[in-house]
Amino acid sequence: MNRSPQAGPFHTAAMNRLPLRGAVGVTIFFAICTMVIDAAAYVPSRQYGAFELKFGPYRPAVDENPSLNGQPYHDVFNDDTMFLTALEVDWQFIHPPGFSLGLGGGLGFMQAYAKSLTLEGRSDADYTVLNVMPFVLLLVARVDVLPEYLNVPIVPYLKFGFNWYFWWVLGGGDVATVNDERGRGGTLGWQVTPGLAFQLDPLDRSAARTFDNEVGVNHSYIFVEILWAFVDRFGNEDYMNLSTNTFANATVLAGLALEF
Amino acid sequence: MKTYIKTIISMVLAGMVPSTALGLTMKLTAASGDAPFSEDDNVGRFNRQDCLDRDDATFTFSVSDDDRETDRDLVIYAGSACDSTPDGDNCNVIELGGAGDNKSYTISELFDFEFDSDEDCTGEGSEEVWVSRVEDWDDRSESTTYLDSARITIKWRMDAPDTPTGIEASAGEKKVVVKWDTEKDDSDENDDNKTSSDDDENDIDYIIIWYREGDAGGAGDGDTDADSDADTDADSDTNMLDTDTIDTEAGPRDAGVMNTDIPLEPRWVLRSTNTECPSGGFSQGQTYRTDDYHHEKKENTAEGKHTVDGLENGVSYKFAVVAEDYFGNYSEISAVTCATPQETDDFFEEYSSAGGKGGKFCFIATAAFGSYDHPTVRILRGFRDEFLEPMPGGRHLIHTYYRFGPAAAQVVEQSPALKATLSGALTVFAAATIPLTLLGPFGTLLMAVLFTGAAVYRKRRRK
Numbered sequence: 001m002n003r004s005p006q007a008g009p010f011h012t013a014a015m016n017r018l019p020l021r022g023a024v025g026v027t028i029f030f031a032i033c034t035m036v037i038d039a040a041a042y043v044p045s046r047q048y049g050a051f052e053l054k055f056g057p058y059r060p061a062v063d064e065n066p067s068l069n070g071q072p073y074h075d076v077f078n079d080d081t082m083f084l085t086a087l088e089v090d091w092q093f094i095h096p097p098g099f100s101l102g103l104g105g106g107l108g109f110m111q112a113y114a115k116s117l118t119l120e121g122r123s124d125a126d127y128t129v130l131n132v133m134p135f136v137l138l139l140v141a142r143v144d145v146l147p148e149y150l151n152v153p154i155v156p157y158l159k160f161g162f163n164w165y166f167w168w169v170l171g172g173g174d175v176a177t178v179n180d181e182r183g184r185g186g187t188l189g190w191q192v193t194p195g196l197a198f199q200l201d202p203l204d205r206s207a208a209r210t211f212d213n214e215v216g217v218n219h220s221y222i223f224v225e226i227l228w229a230f231v232d233r234f235g236n237e238d239y240m241n242l243s244t245n246t247f248a249n250a251t252v253l254a255g256l257a258l259e260f
Numbered sequence: 261m262k263t264y265i266k267t268i269i270s271m272v273l274a275g276m277v278p279s280t281a282l283g284l285t286m287k288l289t290a291a292s293g294d295a296p297f298s299e300d301d302n303v304g305r306f307n308r309q310d311c312l313d314r315d316d317a318t319f320t321f322s323v324s325d326d327d328r329e330t331d332r333d334l335v336i337y338a339g340s341a342c343d344s345t346p347d348g349d350n351c352n353v354i355e356l357g358g359a360g361d362n363k364s365y366t367i368s369e370l371f372d373f374e375f376d377s378d379e380d381c382t383g384e385g386s387e388e389v390w391v392s393r394v395e396d397w398d399d400r401s402e403s404t405t406y407l408d409s410a411r412i413t414i415k416w417r418m419d420a421p422d423t424p425t426g427i428e429a430s431a432g433e434k435k436v437v438v439k440w441d442t443e444k445d446d447s448d449e450n451d452d453n454k455t456s457s458d459d460d461e462n463d464i465d466y467i468i469i470w471y472r473e474g475d476a477g478g479a480g481d482g483d484t485d486a487d488s489d490a491d492t493d494a495d496s497d498t499n500m501l502d503t504d505t506i507d508t509e510a511g512p513r514d515a516g517v518m519n520t521d522i523p524l525e526p527r528w529v530l531r532s533t534n535t536e537c538p539s540g541g542f543s544q545g546q547t548y549r550t551d552d553y554h555h556e557k558k559e560n561t562a563e564g565k566h567t568v569d570g571l572e573n574g575v576s577y578k579f580a581v582v583a584e585d586y587f588g589n590y591s592e593i594s595a596v597t598c599a600t601p602q603e604t605d606d607f608f609e610e611y612s613s614a615g616g617k618g619g620k621f622c623f624i625a626t627a628a629f630g631s632y633d634h635p636t637v638r639i640l641r642g643f644r645d646e647f648l649e650p651m652p653g654g655r656h657l658i659h660t661y662y663r664f665g666p667a668a669a670q671v672v673e674q675s676p677a678l679k680a681t682l683s684g685a686l687t688v689f690a691a692a693t694i695p696l697t698l699l700g701p702f703g704t705l706l707m708a709v710l711f712t713g714a715a716v717y718r719k720r721r722r723k
Contacts, residue, residue: 076610103710176606185645
């Protein structure tokens with residue numbers, strides 16, 4: 001082995017490029033030190049749960065009820081798709097490394113609006129509205145392995161639970177009435193929601209840590225989820241069917257989530 | 261014979277201004293119930309009809325007993341050129357001295373203005389009346405201090421506001437939506453010199469008037485159903501001159517004031533049915549009279565839209581709009597438009613007619629809370645539908661309730677004490693049912709299992 005006079009027992013030819021290697025090494029060293037110092041300074045706050053604000057289209061399957069002898073939703077609202085706005089709060093009662101299991105509750109609101117029907121067509125003076133307010137109670141499982149251990153900022157999750165959709169119809173500005181029966185009711189159902197959340201923390205880790213230290217928000221996400229909501233009181237035809245019928249019995253919601 | 265009414269407006273001088281020792285504040289109050297002047301913030305206003313209907317108006321000044329000081333001169337002066345001193349050109353000093361106890365002046369004394377005059381009852385303007393005290397009027401100089409000055413402003417506007425345009429009517433169920441063009445003066449928003457009072461004076465109210473097919477001459481009291489139905493039956497398909505509804509005594513704004521200046525036109529009423537637009541009532545360009553026709557006022561609105569409710573389906577109505585300015589001047593009646601209210605179907609009607617199911621009724625809770633829409637009643641209905649009904653035996657329980665509920669509700673309704681007790685108990689009960697309702701029987705069972713599991717898990721983990 002050809003060694004220079006100054007070379008020690010472990011010196012190789014490659015080490016002749018010492019100035020470059022040294023610079024790289026020093027940089028890595030300082031980077032690691034910085035990370036260590038940074039990590040040492042940042043103590044994540046305890047994580048209790050999550051808050052979500054989400055939006056998406058929602059077309060209720062009112063006309064899918066087999067007991068109906070017509071298509072009232074189609075006739076009145078022309079199969080319009082509602083716009084669902086929903087809030088959800090989760091309590092993560094089990095949070096082992098890389099995984100969390102939580103109990104979530106939420107509510108939302110959506111509305112369909114149309115001019116009332118007349119014999120000739122539509123009235124310019126009267127309108128009718130179908131308001132729907134979904135309440136949900138969910139079991140939420142989040143897989144945090146990817147961001148926590150592999151630096152991949154993606155969190156898949158699955159939600160399952162029960163829902164109760166409260167609905168009421170307005171006609172002429174007041175709750176509609178037919179034969180002393182008020183146009184309102186509620187339908188129980190269940191739903192399953194798989195989704196993917198994209199963690200925003202890597203975009204600006206410093207800001208994310210500040211957000212945690214000052215506000216207590218551990219992670220921020222944007223997310224997309226598929227909602228299958230079966231809101232027909234488990235097949236009971238005596239209740240309004242408000243199952244999602246937007247895209248082949250499902251719909252897509254997107255929003256912002258904060259873990260705190 | 262022409263009847264004139266002198267209206268007295270008292271300006272009561274009271275010691276209410278804190279910045280001066282004997283502060284004077286003018287409060288404008290009506291001496292009788294038929295004050296022709298609207299007044300607020302010491303500003304009196306009158307319009308063309310006020311001007312034409314009266315020969316003059318009288319003001320009475322008085323000073324409260326506490327503020328009378330005989331060793332000072334009371335100065336009353338008037339004119340648009342006056343300010344807080346009476347020395348301006350064209351500032352008319354009316355009177356000096358005295359305690360100012362119930363002194364009366366007419367507008368024609370105060371200003372160069374004549375009522376019941378075609379010449380003066382046009383355009384717009386304003387004048388001011390001031391009251392001040394001075395130590396000694398005869399020895400006054402430029403440095404004389406005028407104590408306790410107070411002012412009242414008299415404003416008038418005689419021109420009619422623009423007649424509304426773009427009238428449209430859309431029929432709904434037992435109602436018609438009337439629309440018209442509005443022109444809000446945007447320049448006010450950019451003019452810092454304008455006061456809120458100036459803004460108010462540019463406000464325009466709109467009066468929506470309507471005539472129902474078959475109405476007697478269009479003179480209305482707002483009742484759109486019973487009276488007019490009777491008229492239709494009695495006089496159907498006849499032409500008649502309806503003179504009963506012409507009030508030859510009533511003035512346009514003030515009941516009991518004779519008004520001989522309004523031309524009284526005979527109103528021919530064509531009584532007919534099955535017409536798209538009824539031919540009776542008012543027509544475009546007529547002078548509006550406040551007590552004529554069915555009318556509703558839409559005050560100072562940027563939105564030219566008003567819904568007339570309580571109409572009858574299948575009956576034709578004629579609509580028009582009249583503008584009223586802040587001074588009470590009316591525009592001519594706008595172009596007319598017609599609409600026939602008709603039955604409409606909302607979504608619940610469509611859903612129900614297709615066989616869809618809706619809500620049910622809580623008799624006792626409604627009796628206790630007085631309303632089917634009370635929040636507690638809503639909660640209890642949800643509990644009945646979502647929790648009780650799916651339970652084993654739930655339907656039987658509900659059926660039993662509906663069998664005896666109405667009778668029990670009658671008892672509750674007749675007893676205030678029972679009502680109060682029951683409403684309190686039901687509120688507590690309703691609160692307890694909320695989680696059960698939201699979860700339903702299956703959800704409640706599932707949640708109970710989950711919570712138990714979570715509690716066991718945590719306990720084991722601590723060990």
